[in-house]
Amino acid sequence: MAARKPTFILSFDFDGTLVHHDSTPVFHPMLGQMIQQLRNLGAAWVINTGRSLPQTLQGLAQYGIFMEPDYIIAMECDIYKPGLFSKWTDFGPWNKQARKAHERFVKDHQASLKAIREMVETQTQGQFLAGDYGELGIVGSSEEELDMVCSFIDAHIRQFPDIGYHRNGIYLRFAHSAYSKGTALSELARLLGLNASQCFAAGDNLNDLSMLDPRHASMIATPGNGLPVVKAHVQSHGGFVAQRYASEGMIEALTHFFGTAKS
Structure with a gap:
């Protein structure tokens, strides 16, 4: 340090x-x-x-x-600092706030997330992923396919600005836009x-x-x-x-x- x-x-x-x-x-x-x-x-x-x-x-x-x-x-999103004996710990209240915001995000946007999931499963060869800890994401079969999915998601974002996502290649993870x-x-x-x-x-x-x-x-x-x-x-x-x-x-x-x- x-x-x-x-x-x-x-x-x-x-x-x-x-x-x-x-x-x-x-x-x-x-x-x-x-x-x-x-x-x-x-x-x-x-x-x-x-x-x-x-x-x-x-x-x-x-x-x-x-x-x-x-x-x-x-x-x-999550901010960590080294702790005692190199154990990494949350730095400040940000991580806790982010987790609570994500829980609200998932709860508040069930309709949009359902529509996005249906679009992925019926109109693409990609996968909609739901993890054990509330994380949600998409794996596209190609970047061009995920471009199309992102355009569909962006239409929902225009109505609900707190819907956000992080994209890297064919991988996408949903998140509250503030984090x-x-x-x-x-x-x-x-x-x-x-x-x-x-x-x-x-x-x-x-x-x-x-x-x-x-x-x-x-x-x-x-x-x-x-x-x-x-x-x-x-x-x-x-x-x-x-x-x-x-x-x-x-x-x-x-x-x-x-x-x-x-x-």
Whole structure:
């Protein structure tokens, strides 16, 4: 963890941004060195991911990233900090609020969710998924098919703005629209006494768009493997589009925003 009160935040998506499964190396060690140098200057290193907390910790170990983040935002929403003996715990009341909001969301929108489920099951080859803990999602058979499903969902959102979802490729997870990578990043900043002007955020996929927003981070970036729509979004908001993939692209991005860090 950072040795002193953070003065700025470095928020990275995990898959496709910090690591790239088809690259060699998957995670460039120079990026780790740069992050550590910036932490010495007051940065809080945050992983902001759609993975669950256990999946995130497993991924760090799998790819040999042995630095412990200062905070993890998991499932595109839940904020965690390291606890005693490295046990991760909720940071602030946000996670509890998010869970209650999701329960209300599911209860309040049974009709819309039923209509969406029927559409998926009768008009597509995709699957509507309902988990044991109230989580709801869709797996499309192709991105084009999920595009069509999202258009149908968006029609419901126009009537009920609190209906939200996180999308990554052919995978979609429903969520209350007030709880996303972006709003979680802003809540973390608030808890640390910071604001969007002191936040850097980077991501490559659709579920990263909420944090690649000046309302949540004034410094935004995407790697060379970012989706075209993500690159266009970052460019339109004055952000940085790297040439290289994932961690090597993040080296470019940190150099662009922070120069060469010196402890």
